[in-house]
Amino acid sequence: AEAARAALAEAAEATGGAAATPDAILSYHLNDSAPVLYLARELGLAEIGWHNEIYGGGTQSASILADAAMLIDAGLARTVLVYRALNGRSGKRMNALGLKLGEGAEEQFTHPYGMAGPVHQFALAGQRYLHDTGLTDRHLYAVVAQSRAHAVRNPRALQRHRLARADYMNSPMVASPLRRVDCCQETDGACALVLTRADLAPDAPRVHTVVRGGGPGASAMDKADDVTRLFSSHLAEPLYRAAGMKPEQIDVALLYDAYSWLVPRQLEDFGFAARPDLGVLLTAGEIAWNGRRPVNPHGGLLSEGYVHGLNNVAEAVRQLRGTGVNQVADASVALCTGFGGSYGSAAILTRP
Numbered sequence: 001a002e003a004a005r006a007a008l009a010e011a012a013e014a015t016g017g018a019a020a021t022p023d024a025i026l027s028y029h030l031n032d033s034a035p036v037l038y039l040a041r042e043l044g045l046a047e048i049g050w051h052n053e054i055y056g057g058g059t060q061s062a063s064i065l066a067d068a069a070m071l072i073d074a075g076l077a078r079t080v081l082v083y084r085a086l087n088g089r090s091g092k093r094m095n096a097l098g099l100k101l102g103e104g105a106e107e108q109f110t111h112p113y114g115m116a117g118p119v120h121q122f123a124l125a126g127q128r129y130l131h132d133t134g135l136t137d138r139h140l141y142a143v144v145a146q147s148r149a150h151a152v153r154n155p156r157a158l159q160r161h162r163l164a165r166a167d168y169m170n171s172p173m174v175a176s177p178l179r180r181v182d183c184c185q186e187t188d189g190a191c192a193l194v195l196t197r198a199d200l201a202p203d204a205p206r207v208h209t210v211v212r213g214g215g216p217g218a219s220a221m222d223k224a225d226d227v228t229r230l231f232s233s234h235l236a237e238p239l240y241r242a243a244g245m246k247p248e249q250i251d252v253a254l255l256y257d258a259y260s261w262l263v264p265r266q267l268e269d270f271g272f273a274a275r276p277d278l279g280v281l282l283t284a285g286e287i288a289w290n291g292r293r294p295v296n297p298h299g300g301l302l303s304e305g306y307v308h309g310l311n312n313v314a315e316a317v318r319q320l321r322g323t324g325v326n327q328v329a330d331a332s333v334a335l336c337t338g339f340g341g342s343y344g345s346a347a348i349l350t351r352p
Contacts, residue, residue, distance in 0.1 A: 001034075001042045003192040004083055008043075011079065011194035014204055019196040024050040024077035026067055027084060028060035028308070034085045034190075050076050058256055059212070059231070061309025062338035063345030066210035068195040078197055084310040085190035110222075114175075119183055119259070122341070123175035125218040126261040129228040130177055133275055135264060135282075137177060141168045142282040143260040144181050144302055150289060151299030153325045156311075158185050159303040182260040184301035191310040193317070198352075205320040205334075208350040209243035211235050214343025224342065230262065231344030232269035232337065239346045240271075247271030250348075251331040252319050253293065254312040256339035257300040266337060267293065270346075289326035297326035309338050313347070320351045 012020035025036045025048065036051045050071055054060055061084070068080040107115065115121050130136065144163055151157035163181065171179040198206065217229035240246060247270060255266045264278045272293045273281045280286075281293065289297035298304050298315040305311060316334035318324045324331075331351070338345035 001039060003085070003190040004039060004043060004081055007083075007192040007194045008081065011196065011201075015196060015200045018200045019079040019194060021045070022077075022079045022081035022194070024068070024071050024080040026052050026054065026064055026071075026080060026082050028054040028056050028064055029084070029086070030055070030057050032086045039083070057340060058258060058309045059338045059340035059344040061256065061313060061345070062336045062347040063210055063212040064310075065193075065195070065207050065313065065336075065347050066212070066345075069207045069210070072195065072197055078200070080195045081192060082195065082310070083190060083192040084308050086308065087188045090188050106220075119178060120175045121221070122218060122259050122262075123178045124221065125227045126259060127177050129261055129265060132228065133264070133278060135261075135279060137169070139264065139279055139282045140177065140182055140260040141165055142285075143257070143263045143287070144168060146282075146285065146287055147257065147296060147299050147302040150297050150326050151303035154298050154304055155325075157299045157304040158187065159299065177261070178259055181302075184258045184306045185303070187305040187307060189305050189307045189311070191307045191314055193310070193314060203352060205317050206350045206352055208333075208348045209239060209245075210345065210347040211239045211242060212338075212345040213238070214340070217342025219341025219343060228265065229342060230265050230269065231339060231342055232266045232346070234342070235344065235346045236270045239348065243348050245333070245348065250333050250335045251294070252297065252316070252328045252334050253295050254316045254334060254336045255295055255300070256309050256312065256337045256344070257296060257302050258306075258339055260302065262339060263287070263295060267295070270335065289324075289328055294328045294331075297324050297328060309336075312336055313349075316349050320349060 040048045071077040148163040171181040214231045214234045216223045221227045267273045286292040287295040313336050316336050319331045334349045336347045
């Protein structure tokens, strides 16, 4: 409710009051969020229009923008409130799976072999990716260290301190090659965005292009020819084709960094670096906010906090407004990604 009120207040100011009250509300969750109707009641809405709770985690963080845009484009809503809220630290946590029937039933066959949660699954894929690329823990450290350096100036960040190489190496190993600091935060938090008609907010960033999809890969390893293949390898080409853009036109990348190795994999897939150049790109600090390929200038999910990726989209908006704490110079095009292993979503936001 606090995040939603803040977002609606900004929207009201930007539109002269035209977008002060939402006529549609969307959220996504894994049975771990404040329900849409509860929030509507808390906001004091007398009536509720189109509303939906989309089941899903990080894959939704980019594509939910398209759900909102389609409602507006179809004339079903003028102002859409989008939010994600979870008690990832004090409530339901992401690091364990129970044996069950129905949704998630296949996990009961992999759980006995050590796949006790997402970190174990993606550590296995990450180990293979490091082997294939020649990257090492030195490069994973570079990703996490840059994330921490970005977060130092971010008042919202949970991890506002720099990370020394020795401290990285001393961080407990969770599932090789992932140490604790290679994994995103577990967070109590919320994030809210307001989308409205372009004519009501002519100076606001635009939702330019959104794609969603994927294929066999790191989310279903027993069905994958390549366990390292992420959603980004499936979606990069369709995204650029739909947007009419090329990788060099992206000014800032808000990459879903649930685990450190996902950053180089997405940099490669979205055409920001060829595989042989990844190591130098990372260790030379070129993914810094003032580097050649800026990534997550707010600290991302590794350092700011984990709100299932929606906080990365909020940072994209700040960058396009020119109000980021680590502001990328002349940022006019931002890439946002939503990760779920081999399937997910990606969005391009632009400055008008």
